[in-house]
Each structure stands twice: as structure tokens, then as C-alpha cells.
Amino acid sequence: MNLPDSVRSYLDRQRFPYILIPYPANEALEQVGEKLDIPTRRIVRAVLLQDANGLLMAILPYSHILDFSLLCQLRELEPEPLYGNEALQFFQGRGCKGDSRPPLPAAFGLPALVDSSLPGEGELYFESGSGDSLIRMASRDFGSLLDQARWGQFSIPAEDLDFLTNQQTLTPQNLTSLTNRYTPTPARAGLESITELPAVPKTVQELLALQADPARSIQEVLRLAEQDASRAAQLVYWARAPLHGFNGAVDSLATAVERVLGPEKALALLIGSSMAQTFRMPVGGPVGLQAVWQHSIYCATLVGELVKLLPEPLGVNPGLAYLSGLLHDFGYLVLAQVLPARFYLLNRFLTVNRQVPINDAERHVMGVDHEHIGAWLMQSWNLPEEVYSAVRWHHGEDSTHPHAAYSNLVLIANRLLHYVGLGEEHNNRLPALAMFTLGLTREQALTAVGQVHASMAELENLCAVLPLPEES
Structure with a gap:
């Protein structure tokens, strides 16, 4: 449970109390939350994005998905995600282990957008960077770490996918509008365009x-x-x-x-x-x-x-x-x-x-x-x-x-x-x-x-x- 130097030194400077909670290194964060009985809305995740001004970090609950239309309104630019390897290289290059991505933008010198759906009371949990531990911190203290970030709503609960993927609502007519909202750029193709497969060589x-x-x-x-x-x-x-x-x-x-x-x-x-x-x-x-x-x-x-x-x-x-x-x-x-x-x-x-x-x-x-x-x-x-x-x-x-x-x-x-x-x-x-x-x-x-x-x-x-x- 050794924290990366960048994370440890940053948290030490902020002087907010926190607790490290260990978990097996090969377990998914969702499974860790289930075992520890942590609601996913109280687990914070970080998403690295880039736009014309450079890198930025979006911070939102694990239980939510990005709404790109709202995100673009907040940023006034159209951000694109970093692919997995690029994001991994960013965090690992700063001492993080495995696929751990601490939602601490100031520790990495990044501007940030924070989703307003993060709980303001109680406790929050997030990846520490060690690859085998979570950090537990009071919601108010975590919010104080983000006082220089821009706050706003740019996500919806992931459970809404149950509605979005319902066979009665997921029609060719509304699929494109839903996709445009929750993905970076417009989609023009639909299922109706799959009429035949390539011929076998x-x-x-x-x-x-x-x-x-x-x-x-x-x-x-x-x-x-x-x-x-x-x-x-x-x-x-x-x-x-x-x-x-x-x-x-x-x-x-x-x-x-x-x-x-x-x-x-x-x-x-x-x-x-x-x-x-x-x-x-x-x-x-x-x-x-x-x-x-x-x-x-x-x-x-x-x-x-x-x-x-x-x-x-x-x-x-x-x-x-x-x-x-x-x-x-x-x-x-x-x-x-x-x-x-x-x-x-x-x-x-x-x-x-x-x-x-x-x-x-x-x-x-x-x-x-x-x-x-x-x-x-x-x-x-x-x-x-x-x-x-x-x-x-x-x-x-x-x-x-x-x-x-x-x-x-x-x-x-x-x-x-x-x-x-x-x-x-x-x-x-x-x-x-x-x-x-x-x-x-x-x-x-x-x-x-x-x-x-x-x-x-x-x-x-x-x-x-x-x-x-x-x-x-």
C-alpha cells in the first residue's frame, strides 16, 4: 500500500485526514466496492481528457457516465478522451501502479471539471495510486481539494442505461440522438445500414x-x-x-x-x-x-x-x-x-x-x-x-x-x-x-x-x- 510520491506529498501538504483501505491488486474496483459495501455513488473516478488547451481531468462518481453535450457546454470546447494506453502512461509515469487513477488533479498539475452529483456529505472513496488500496476521506475535505476546479453537471447515472438499452426505446430513430449525447461526436450510421457482410476471401x-x-x-x-x-x-x-x-x-x-x-x-x-x-x-x-x-x-x-x-x-x-x-x-x-x-x-x-x-x-x-x-x-x-x-x-x-x-x-x-x-x-x-x-x-x-x-x-x-x- 505504498502511495506514489506525488500523491503522498500532495496529501501531506493539504493536511486533510484520510484512511487507506487495502484490497487485492487483481480485483476490479466494482468488486472491491461490493465486498466493502461501498455504494458506487461514493466511489470517485477520474477520466483524462484533452482539448485545444491541453490535458484536463474530469471527476465524477463511479456510478455515473459522461454526458458529452453538457461537458462541452461547461468547457466551451469539445474534449476528447485519452485512450487507455495514453491514460495509463500518464498515471504510471507519475508513480501510480497498475491501472490506478487517483482523482487528484492538483497533484498532477491538471485543471479539472468536477461533476456536481458527487455527494457533499459523508465519506468518499477513490483510488490511491498504489494499485492495492482505496483512500477514504470526508466528502467536505475532498471537495476542498477541488476548490480551484470548475463544478457543474456533466453526467447521468449509469443505471439509466437500463432505460436507454430497452428494446422498446432503443429504436433507429432515437439511437442517434442518444449516442450523440453520451459520446464525443455525432454518429451517422445505424443498425439499418448492416445489410450484408464482407464476402469471404x-x-x-x-x-x-x-x-x-x-x-x-x-x-x-x-x-x-x-x-x-x-x-x-x-x-x-x-x-x-x-x-x-x-x-x-x-x-x-x-x-x-x-x-x-x-x-x-x-x-x-x-x-x-x-x-x-x-x-x-x-x-x-x-x-x-x-x-x-x-x-x-x-x-x-x-x-x-x-x-x-x-x-x-x-x-x-x-x-x-x-x-x-x-x-x-x-x-x-x-x-x-x-x-x-x-x-x-x-x-x-x-x-x-x-x-x-x-x-x-x-x-x-x-x-x-x-x-x-x-x-x-x-x-x-x-x-x-x-x-x-x-x-x-x-x-x-x-x-x-x-x-x-x-x-x-x-x-x-x-x-x-x-x-x-x-x-x-x-x-x-x-x-x-x-x-x-x-x-x-x-x-x-x-x-x-x-x-x-x-x-x-x-x-x-x-x-x-x-x-x-x-x-x-
Whole structure:
């Protein structure tokens, strides 16, 4: 619970009493609040913004989302959020640990806007910068720290999303006006513009046909892999990762496919990277190109480790399970291409409203979930039913469809990835029914995470060398 020097020295100078409350470093702030019985309206959060005058900090309750129309009126300029990595770099460059963002603008030399919905009585709680503790302070004292800031109303309760995402109110006619209000710039695309999906490329057709052929040979896989030198090099690079436990030298594509990866995993990587090349999407942001690819690679790898622990009677195909993990979030690539303006807004909404569950944000801004669109893509491109099911149901905890093992594996992997900083921020609880039906124990699941954690350097390198769609 060591506070950053910038935070500690600032608070010492202000001489207001405060108490440090510890919490596990890998727990989301929302879960910490639940365990400590702290109402989210009493948890303060900071959002970094920038406009023509530079950086500024918006301060509001954890329970609220930004209203950009009101924010622009207060500032008289149109602020834009800093993307996750930029905001992280700002705070970490000033000694903060993990993703902790103390709402103390004066400590960092920033001007501030403070939402008037912050409680004026009682106590408030906020991140200390240590990554494993909250600061508890009297509301009046915290308000005194912000006496140089500009106060006003620029947020609404996040619970209002229940109304905004209601199927009766979320019509094409009013979706644009709602989106304009709670996102930085106007959206022009609507759900009605999704009339068709991109055609499946010839390379992907060939790979999928080979993947579906039980009589395929290693030579056929090698032939397709050799058609693209960069992808062939990636397979060799990936095969060299210690995660595979191969002790010999991987000095050729044939060795990588035949002796290390196997044809199924090699095909999965080729299919995933080839499919991604079909789409254009922004690089940055919580659901931008880099984040989606990184999460996909980690998820597929963890699914692969979990499959090794499954009882044989389940009959899960390791290659299809790996492919399911790799493609489960490809709905984002579709949304980025067919609704680019609205996807741009979703990225920014998630950047400044990290406390809102991503599915709620998608329904609010896009009017559709990425798993629905992703499943549509899988069906349209004739991917295996196992992969379709995983993409469609990977957020469902009570899946009982014929291929539920695949969606359950992806669901569990997504929850477990929280332990390496890439999972569902709002829910890292392992789904009991999915764990039971797969015959997995918590200890086994954590062992699989440990394997992935030990290979993070290789996984990061793989994320960097895989071919990615061009930025739109």
C-alpha cells in the first residue's frame, strides 16, 4: 500500500485526514466496492481528457457516465478522451501502479471539471495510486481539494442505461440522438445500414475447406501456409515458444507444423490472421485492433491449455477449441467495418466509462452485441458449428446447446484472463455450471493461467508479429 510520491506529498501538504483501505491488486474496483459495501455513488473516478488547451481531468462518481453535450457546454470546447494506453502512461509515469487513477488533479498539475452529483456529505472513496488500496476521506475535505476546479453537471447515472438499452426505446430513430449525447461526436450510421457482410476471401475459403476435410494431409497445410511468406514465418515463430514444450530446434515450416503445432492449430492461426486481413478497424482503444488481437491470442492460448485438462469423454476438438478462442471477438471487426462512425464512438465511450459493462455499452452505442454480429459472420462464412456456438454464446453462463463445451471454454478463459490483466473487468468469477460440466476445478483453471502467465513475453511478441488489418 505504498502511495506514489506525488500523491503522498500532495496529501501531506493539504493536511486533510484520510484512511487507506487495502484490497487485492487483481480485483476490479466494482468488486472491491461490493465486498466493502461501498455504494458506487461514493466511489470517485477520474477520466483524462484533452482539448485545444491541453490535458484536463474530469471527476465524477463511479456510478455515473459522461454526458458529452453538457461537458462541452461547461468547457466551451469539445474534449476528447485519452485512450487507455495514453491514460495509463500518464498515471504510471507519475508513480501510480497498475491501472490506478487517483482523482487528484492538483497533484498532477491538471485543471479539472468536477461533476456536481458527487455527494457533499459523508465519506468518499477513490483510488490511491498504489494499485492495492482505496483512500477514504470526508466528502467536505475532498471537495476542498477541488476548490480551484470548475463544478457543474456533466453526467447521468449509469443505471439509466437500463432505460436507454430497452428494446422498446432503443429504436433507429432515437439511437442517434442518444449516442450523440453520451459520446464525443455525432454518429451517422445505424443498425439499418448492416445489410450484408464482407464476402469471404478466397484464401479463407481454401483454409476453411481444408480445415473441414478430415482426410487432409500435412502437405496440404504446408502448401497453403507457404503461399504467404509472412504467415509461414509467424507459424515458425509461434512454434518456437516454450509454451509448446518442444525441446528441439524449430528451423523450418515443416517442423513447426508437423512436430510442434500440429495441423489443426496451424490452420487455426492461418484462418484467424487471414480473416482479420479482410476488415479495417481503428488500432487504438479498448476494443481497437491491438486490444482485440491481443485478447484473442491470449484467449486461444488459454483455451488450448484448458483443453489439455478436460476428461476425454467430452470429445472436444483441440483445434476447433483454439480457433473458437481466436475468433470469439471477431464481431468487433465486423462492427468496425460496417458501422465505423458508431464503432468510433463505442471506443471512446468505453475509454471514459470503464465502469460500464462492455455489453451494456455496446447495446447503448451500437444497438447490437458483438457476439450476435460475430455469430452472423461465422454462419455466413460457413465456419464449423462449434466455432459459431462459441462466438454466439461465450458470455452465457447457462449454455446447454449441443456445442456448449466450446462456448464454456471461451467463457472460462475470458474470466481467467483477468489474472493477467486482460479479462472481464467487471466479472472475474469462474462460472460454476460451466466449470462443472467441463469437469474442471478451480485449481486446474489457475494452473492453466499460470502456464499462460509464464509465456506472456512470447505471447506479446506473437501479438506484435501477426498481420493486422490496416487502420481505417
